[in-house]
Amino acid sequence: MAKIVSIHSFRGGTGKSNLTANLAATLASRGQRVAVIDTDIQSPGIHALFGLDEDRIKRALNDYLRGTCRIEETALDVSDQLGAQRAAGGALFLVPSSIRAGEITRILREGYDVGRLNDGFSELVRQLRLDHLVIDTHPGLNEETLLSMTISDVLLLVLRPDRQDFQGTAVAVDVARKLEVPSMYLVVNKAPAAYDAAALRQQVESAYKVPVAAYMEQSDEMLQLGSASLFCVRYPEHGYTREVEALATRVSA
């Protein structure tokens, strides 16, 4: 049975897309069939992590939502991005959002049927025989985000340790609770190295009553890589990679 994993953050810049891509890649490298769907139609960005640019993206989620193609036709096989970590039986797909400015403004102006997005999720799982569908959402709480949360088996809320994120995450947690998401975890990302990880983790867990599934420190290597490729593939021994692996284990449990 496929698991739908939504990755959300109340504010932008939390490293959500990076986490999404690396989590999906880690799952795929364990022999799972995984698809990432970029529902951040307003400000898409995850494609870059899979080494894609405008020229390689022929069809996007926008085309499906306008009804000009089927959802599986928008999925790109990006398994080659796993490099040496590619596993037998595993596959990694990406359903990108269009990065063409015209497409973006058009869908924002005309709107779309959120119900169709929901159908798309189901269809994608079925057509690609997925084990995991990982949904990268738009920051904040809009309709498609709420839909993603609703249908998720696992919801990951990514936050940085600062005041505004703490407040926003509290709202997201409450909303998710009201939607009765079966399984919800917090991911603390970009924590300064000077912070006491154990103490902060404990504080966060007691404040939200939600388990912290991963705690990542700010890293120079991540900055250097600059979202150009998959961090877990490039730095398999890094602390970040270890945390993503632990997260993958928890998500697929």
Add this chain to the structure above:
Amino acid sequence: MKAGTRPAYRPRFGLRPRFLLFLALLLGIAVVSTSMFLSWTARRSILQQTAADGILLANVLARSAEYADLIGNDVEHELGKQMLVEATMAAHLVAIGERARMTPAEINAHLRQIAASTVLGEIWITDETGFARYRTREDVPFTFGPDPALQPQAHAFYPLLTGEKQSVVQEARTREIDGHVFKYAAVAGIDRPRIVQVGYDATFLNELRSRIGVARLVDELVASGHLVAIRVVDRNLLTLAFRAVPGAGLEAASLPEVEKALVRRAVDEGRTITMPEPTRLAVAAPIFGMQNSTRVGVGATLVDLPTDDLLDVMRRQAWVAVAAAAALLLLAVAAAAILARRITGPVVRLTDAAAAVETETCQPADLDDLARRRDELGELARVFQRMAEGVILRERRFREQLRELRVDIDEARTAKQVAEITETDYFKELRSKADALRGRHREQQS
């Protein structure tokens, strides 16, 4: 710094051994080159001194030889004149004897008597044919001839018989008939063509030369032990005098080729020449003689001075130099070790302190003593202290920030924001359909 925070890594070829090696090498080179230079200059100066001694000696000998030669020649010249007097008297005597119709036997008896009672050795008086009719040595019948091939010595007197010459004085030389050194002088006959010759045993001339000349000086000098050998040679490299210390491996008869060349050069160039050999120093000085009133090289004195003693001295000096160098080197290494410790000790401490900063166990005050140093290491320690204090301060601030970082949630605001979402129709619809939506996915997948 706390104990046990020393880093596990220590460089294998660290500053201290490098420093030590470098200093030791530098000092070693300095000491060795200095002692080599000193040894070399000492050897040079001693050799120069020895050469000067040799040159002086050779020149003195050469002058002595010239002087001795001059005296010998003068004496012999005077002797020759006296002999001519004697020969003239003998010529008159034989003329008188024959006119008095004395028999040859009677005249010979007179001649023998003269020879027996005086230092005059021999008297030879010929007739017109050159036959020595009257002579002190009756056992030797001798006839003078003109052929130099047959009579290398006696032919010179033949012109007296022909009237070409009235007197002939020959220099002393070894006689061809018995090997004695003899000097002959002769005059032409008074009454008829004759050769009237008197002969002297001239051994005393050689003795005189050796008494006043080089041979004795040579013997004495060699006996003194300051020389290996002295050799006096003539222009044709014929050895005139030679003396060597026993065991020197030198012989009177054979002049080594290298020394021959040396002597030849000295005579030809008319100057003193020195030549160092493995255990001795050879010095050749030319001897000048007067020929047709010009001063020409007539031979040379070759002096061999020992350099073994010199080499011994050198060897002793070298040992002293080596010992001194070793002592100096030892001292230098010890000094270098202390210096290296003075420099690398603080570096090690600073390294440890840096490692301690990494592990957050650094106590900058521990470096106070080092920071009081007035050299560059002191400066480094001060800079490091300032840096470490800065780092520690920043870390402390970070920790304080973390303590201040409360997960502070404004409950009222949260509730308001949540309500704004949950009260929308979309949310209410979603909420009501949630189970169905989730259920539908399950359904579709299965």
